[in-house]
Amino acid sequence: MIxxxxxxxxxxxxxxxxxxxxxxxxxxxxxxxxxxxFLSGGIAHAAYGGIGLSFYFGxxxxxxxxxFSLAISLVMAAIMVKVKHQADAVIGVVWAxxxxxxxxxxxxxxxxxxxxxxxxxxxxLSAVESDIWIMLAMCGLLTILTTVYxxxxxxxSFDEEFARIRGVPVxxxxxxxIAMLSVxxxxxxxxxxxxxxxxxxxxxxxxxxxxxxxxxxxxxxxSLLGAVFTVSGLWLSYTFDLTSGASxxxxxxxxxxxxxxxxxxxxxxxxxxxxxxxx
Amino acid sequence: xxxxxxxxxxxxxxxxxxxxLEDVSLDIGKGDFIAVTGPNGGGKTxxxxxxxxxxxxxxxxxxxxxxxxxxxAPNIGYVPxxxxxxxxxxxxxxxxxxxxMLAPRKNWFKRPVPDRKKALSALEHMGVKxxxxxxxxxxxxxxxxxxxxxxxxxxxxxxxxxxEPTASIDPRGQVDLYKMLEEINREIAIVVVSxxxxxxxxxxxxxxCVNRGLHHHSNTEVPGNMLTAMYPHAEDGMCLVELLxxxxxxxxxxxxxx
Numbered sequence: 001m002i003x004x005x006x007x008x009x010x011x012x013x014x015x016x017x018x019x020x021x022x023x024x025x026x027x028x029x030x031x032x033x034x035x036x037x038f039l040s041g042g043i044a045h046a047a048y049g050g051i052g053l054s055f056y057f058g059x060x061x062x063x064x065x066x067x068f069s070l071a072i073s074l075v076m077a078a079i080m081v082k083v084k085h086q087a088d089a090v091i092g093v094v095w096a097x098x099x100x101x102x103x104x105x106x107x108x109x110x111x112x113x114x115x116x117x118x119x120x121x122x123x124x125l126s127a128v129e130s131d132i133w134i135m136l137a138m139c140g141l142l143t144i145l146t147t148v149y150x151x152x153x154x155x156x157s158f159d160e161e162f163a164r165i166r167g168v169p170v171x172x173x174x175x176x177x178i179a180m181l182s183v184x185x186x187x188x189x190x191x192x193x194x195x196x197x198x199x200x201x202x203x204x205x206x207x208x209x210x211x212x213x214x215x216x217x218x219x220x221x222x223s224l225l226g227a228v229f230t231v232s233g234l235w236l237s238y239t240f241d242l243t244s245g246a247s248x249x250x251x252x253x254x255x256x257x258x259x260x261x262x263x264x265x266x267x268x269x270x271x272x273x274x275x276x277x278x279x
Numbered sequence: 280x281x282x283x284x285x286x287x288x289x290x291x292x293x294x295x296x297x298x299x300l301e302d303v304s305l306d307i308g309k310g311d312f313i314a315v316t317g318p319n320g321g322g323k324t325x326x327x328x329x330x331x332x333x334x335x336x337x338x339x340x341x342x343x344x345x346x347x348x349x350x351x352a353p354n355i356g357y358v359p360x361x362x363x364x365x366x367x368x369x370x371x372x373x374x375x376x377x378x379x380m381l382a383p384r385k386n387w388f389k390r391p392v393p394d395r396k397k398a399l400s401a402l403e404h405m406g407v408k409x410x411x412x413x414x415x416x417x418x419x420x421x422x423x424x425x426x427x428x429x430x431x432x433x434x435x436x437x438x439x440x441x442x443e444p445t446a447s448i449d450p451r452g453q454v455d456l457y458k459m460l461e462e463i464n465r466e467i468a469i470v471v472v473s474x475x476x477x478x479x480x481x482x483x484x485x486x487x488c489v490n491r492g493l494h495h496h497s498n499t500e501v502p503g504n505m506l507t508a509m510y511p512h513a514e515d516g517m518c519l520v521e522l523l524x525x526x527x528x529x530x531x532x533x534x535x536x537x
Contacts, residue, residue: 033368148388155378158368161359162430165331165352167383212369213414 004238009125013244016127016191017230019135023184024200025223026142029215030177032205033157039080040201042091043073043182044194046098048119050186052105062134066186072098073182077175121245122193124234131191138187142180146219149173154215196245200226203252207259229255282309284438284468285330290339292325299325302339303493307438311468312460314483316476321490323472324360327440330470331357344437353382356431356439356467358424360446366416372426373398373411379430401429405459421452425459432463439463441471445478457482 004010031040050068054061076094080087103116146153155163156170164170188197204222212218233248285307292300299322307313315323328334329341332349343351356379376398402408405425415423424444431439441460445453453475460469461482473479480486488494 151378151381151393154370154374155381158370158375158378159359161333162357162378163381164333165355165357166379166381167353168381169383209367209369213371213412214369214374218369 012127012132013124013234015132016124017234018227019139020188020192020200021226021230022139022223023188025204025226026146026219027181027184028201028205028222029218031201033215037202038088039076039091040181041198042076042095043069044185044189044197045095046072047186047189048102049098052102055109056105066183069182069186070179073178074175077178120194122191122196124192124244127191135187138184193245196249199249199252203256207256284308284344286342288340290336290341292329292336301491305493305495307468309468312464312484313470313487314479315470315472315487315489317489323489324442326489327442331355354436356436358427358431358441358444360442371412371414375415375426376401376430376433379433397433401433405429420447438468443472445473453478
């Protein structure tokens with residue numbers, strides 16, 4: 001791995017992976033706390049429609065995709081607020097239609113053949129310096145915003161009604177959260193692909209949440225854990241010549257199942273101890 | 280002189296086209312301890328949310344401490360039903376109490392400074408001071424309830440609303456809870472929603488029955504006709520008997536004979 005770092009593409013891949021871990025760690029903690037994993041999946045998939053639009057109309061790629069995702073995610077957030085009981089179904093529709101729109105528009109774009117696989121699994125090894133600078137800027141913005149509004153975000157995630165009673169502007173905060181989420185997702189997808197974004201958003205917070213005492217600990221722990229997954233996944237992919245995104249996800253998946261097993265074992269042990277102490 | 284905390288005048292509210300409350304009026308004064316009861320879907324929780332300003336009445340007016348409901352909400356302590364948030368949320372007891380002290384920001388770029396001392400003394404008041412640094416998922420249902428009451432009380436409100444606080448607590452804990460509320464009631468008016476009319480009626484000073492309409496009974500005696508009015512299914516004997524014998528077995532014979 002050390003000698004691999006002599007290659008510039010490997011340095012970039014590592015930097016992109018670490019930044020993606022940080023972005024997904026912070027956002028993932030909030031996504032999990034607000035139970036909007038499904039919405040995140042919807043945003044990530046529907047973003048493909050933005051890619052299709054950008055190519056078809058010849059818009060600048062990043063601006064087109066970001067604008068489209070931002071708009072569609074705010075529509076989905078409004079649906080979450082207005083028709084809560086049907087939100088799942090509607091998000092499923094937006095999820096599918098956004099993706100289909102993207103594929104059809106790319107079909108219609110003359111002379112362009114995009115590889116859907118690279119959107120799904122990304123190409124972290126082809127990350128370039130400009131990607132990294134944009135992600136770094138986003139990390140900075142996200143860190144500042146979550147630090148400044150931490151208390152309000154925490155209160156909203158924990159008990160929205162009570163937060164509202166105490167004068168927390170829950171509506172603005174919620175839409176702000178979704179907007180941040182969609183921007184973060186689009187930026188990270190560009191580099192590491194859609195599947196890896198969802199994995200990094202969900203797996204680390206799920207594991208860390210069991211041991212964390214605060215939302216901040218979930219954010220920090222998830223970022224660290226994501227970084228561990230990314231680095232070891234990249235190492236495996238380099239050593240055994242495997243697809244990088246898939247390797248990172250497999251590492252995360254294995255750790256996820258191990259943590260489940262450990263938890264089961266711990267609760268079993270706990271029960272046994274209780275039984276013997278009761279005797 | 281009786282000081283009005285909440286003044287509800289001829290309020291109606293409906294979800295979609297379905298009327299939940301119709302032409303409801305109620306005064307809550309200083310020192311009140313009101314038990315709100317009634318059938319499921321009768322509008323008990325809706326009434327609380329109207330007082331909190333989370334819902335707006337279709338008709339009528341609600342004033343809390345002479346202000347609109349939402350504006351006065353920071354002066355109300357609220358203990359929601361069995362927690363909106365999941366018990367597995369990664370947060371410590373003291374952080375939950377600190378959430379009770381949130382207020383609208385004057386400066387959106389300056390972080391509020393938490394007053395941990397106040398939060399700790401609220402926990403102490405509820406007898407769970409030592410649990411401040413524990414994760415709420417490690418607490419028992421009863422301890423968690425106390426933490427949420429501490430969150431409601433930390434701002435020293437003039438009114439506290441509790442929605443089904445005894446729903447998931449064992450009988451012993453319920454008695455403790457009600458005794459605690461009795462104590463709190465010396466300084467703060469209390470409104471508690473409960474199915475368990477008899478348990479709460481020992482502590483409450485008056486009973487309000489909500490079933491689209493609202494009946495305020497100034498003493499806590501439970502007249503039979505009130506029960507049949509609020510629980511029409513009691514006609515077949517089942518609900519009435521169950522309700523009255525739930526906590527006071529010695530009344531069984533008398534009431535089941537009705």
